[in-house]
Amino acid sequence: MICNRLFNSLVALETDSLETDLRGGRGGLLSGFTEFVCSNRDAFFLENYDPPESVPTCRRESRFRLLEIGFAIDANRRIFLTQFMNELRVENLYVAIGDQQIVRGLSLAVPRGEVHAIMGPNGSGKSTLAKVMAGHPDYHVTKGKITMDGEDLLALEPDDRARKGLFLAFQYPSEVPGVTIANFLRAALQSRLPEGEELEATDYYAKLYEKMELLGMDRSFTSRAVNEGFSGGEKKRTEILQLAMLEPNYAVLDETDSGLDIDALKTVAHGVNSLRGSKIGILLITHYQRILNYIVPDHVHVMVQGRIVRSGGKELALELEERGYDWARAGADEPVLTR
Ligand code: ADP
Ligand code: MG
Numbered sequence: 001m002i003c004n005r006l007f008n009s010l011v012a013l014e015t016d017s018l019e020t021d022l023r024g025g026r027g028g029l030l031s032g033f034t035e036f037v038c039s040n041r042d043a044f045f046l047e048n049y050d051p052p053e054s055v056p057t058c059r060r061e062s063r064f065r066l067l068e069i070g071f072a073i074d075a076n077r078r079i080f081l082t083q084f085m086n087e088l089r090v091e092n093l094y095v096a097i098g099d100q101q102i103v104r105g106l107s108l109a110v111p112r113g114e115v116h117a118i119m120g121p122n123g124s125g126k127s128t129l130a131k132v133m134a135g136h137p138d139y140h141v142t143k144g145k146i147t148m149d150g151e152d153l154l155a156l157e158p159d160d161r162a163r164k165g166l167f168l169a170f171q172y173p174s175e176v177p178g179v180t181i182a183n184f185l186r187a188a189l190q191s192r193l194p195e196g197e198e199l200e201a202t203d204y205y206a207k208l209y210e211k212m213e214l215l216g217m218d219r220s221f222t223s224r225a226v227n228e229g230f231s232g233g234e235k236k237r238t239e240i241l242q243l244a245m246l247e248p249n250y251a252v253l254d255e256t257d258s259g260l261d262i263d264a265l266k267t268v269a270h271g272v273n274s275l276r277g278s279k280i281g282i283l284l285i286t287h288y289q290r291i292l293n294y295i296v297p298d299h300v301h302v303m304v305q306g307r308i309v310r311s312g313g314k315e316l317a318l319e320l321e322e323r324g325y326d327w328a329r330a331g332a333d334e335p336v337l338t339r
Contacts, residue, residue, distance in 0.1 A: 086149050087111040088133075088166070088250045088281055093144035095125070095132050095306075101142070102128045104306035110281040112249060117284045117292055119317060120303035121325045126285045127171050129303075130254040134168045135161055148250060163192055165249030169239035169256055171285075176226035181238065182208065184226050185245050192246075211244040214274060216267045232259030240271040247275075252283045257291035269294030289321040302328040 088110045095103035102125045110116045120126050132139045133146060135158035146153040153161060176184060185208065190199045212219060215237050227235050236256055243251050253272070257265055272282070272295050284295060292300070292314065300316040301308045302325075309328055310316060320328060 086249075086281075088153075088252075088283065089147045090129070091145050091147075093129075093132070093146065094142045095128055096140050096142050097128070097138060102139075102306055103132070105144070106303070106307050107144075108283075108301060108308060110250065110283050112281040113278040114298040115276060115282040115284060115295065116299045116301060117286060117297040117317065118301050118303050118308075119286055119289070119320060121329075122287065124303045125306040126287075126303055127254055128306075130168055130170070130252050130285060133161075133166065133252055134158060134170075159191075162188075162246075162248075167243055167246055167248035167251045169236075169243060169251070169253045171255040171258065173227050173235045173239055175228045175230075177228050179226055180223050181226055181241070182222040185242060188242070188246060208245065211241055211271075214244065215241055215271045217241060233261065233264040236260055236264070236268055237271075240268050244271060244275060248280065250281045250283070251275075252285065254285045255287060256284070257286055257288060265291060266294060289317045292317045304329050 090106055090108045093103050093106045094101060104125075106125075106129065108116070108118075118126055118129070128139060132141060133153065135154075135156070141154055148161070148164060148166060151164070153166070156164065182205075186199060186204060189204065193199060208222065209219060212221065217234075217237055221234075221238075224230075227238060230238065236259065239253075239256065243253075256268060256272075260268060269291065272284075276282070282295075284291070284297060286292065297314050297317070300312055300314060300320075302310040302316065302320060304325065312319075
């Protein structure tokens with residue numbers, strides 16, 4: 001379908017049935033529609049609609065969930081609505097390195113406003129998932145898809161993924177010799193501004209120092225090359241500093257706890273917790289339960305042999321700690337599909 005205009009609007013749905021709500025014209029948003037041509041969970045087609053100059057934005061509190069609806073009007077002046085949650089969504093993903101299948105049928109959805117943890121033994125494919133999201137060229141998606149707010153993430157170049165609001169903190173952060181933290185972050189923020197717009201230096205440094213203080217980082221770090229000669233803990237703090245400065249829509253944190261002593265862990269957790277809120281979805285990848293005492297997740301998923309084998313609330317992490325990964329492995333043959 002060729003779309004020539006695209007709007008976004010927010011509507012609140014009080015039932016799971018989008019069709020019912022749209023017919024009711026909640027918020028006066030859709031009263032012009034006359035007929036549903038067809039509908040399914042993801043898309044709605046409507047005919048005989050005279051598109052307004054602009055679609056009004058309506059936002060209503062809902063006891064249930066707030067959905068974002070994308071409006072597009074095609075060449076035949078038919079309106080096309082795509083319903084998408086504000087979420088980072090992985091559907092039935094298969095990833096291979098060479099001819100080895102690492103991720104095997106993984107499904108997961110992280111809405112903004114929630115923190116999800118993926119726990120799993122070493123070698124289960126957790127970092128592979130993170131690297132695929134980042135667009136690492138060695139990892140090949142052989143099946144399935146990843147979407148971010150409804151958009152095909154895998155079709156985007158790595159830098160576009162970042163510009164559109166995805167952030168990844170890697171298990172083993174790279175050193176960037178010769179580029180200071182201050183310049184690196186400034187360039188990253190600048191690259192997201194529209195052409196011709198300049199980042200204001202005073203505002204930038206004020207924000208940088210504020211976030212460094214939050215993370216217990218000395219100001220002298222600003223003039224050090226990114227990760228060069230940093231200890232494990234300093235590297236992890238630098239990753240979280242980037243997260244705090246870039247304010248992404250989704251953050252994937254791969255083993256942000258590894259190599260941290262308890263004080264550093266608390267500081268990093270404090271930094272992440274201060275960023276939590278309705279605007280960001282966080283996927284926390286970890287081998288150990290320990291960090292989840294400080295960053296309490298809304299959902300926990302257990303990943304074994306390339307797929308999610310169990311999902312639950314925060315108590316699942318404790319159960320796992322108690323029973324060990326063998327218990328989780330026992331369920332590995334029956335993948336659990338999360339919502
Ligand atoms: P986790 O992060 O859960 O410990 P990884 O995603 O790092 O697991 O690795 C999953 C499996 O994929 C492991 O068996 C690992 O050896 C393999 N693997 C990961 N990256 C590569 C690579 N670049 N080349 C070959 N094998 C890889
Ligand atoms: Mg890993």
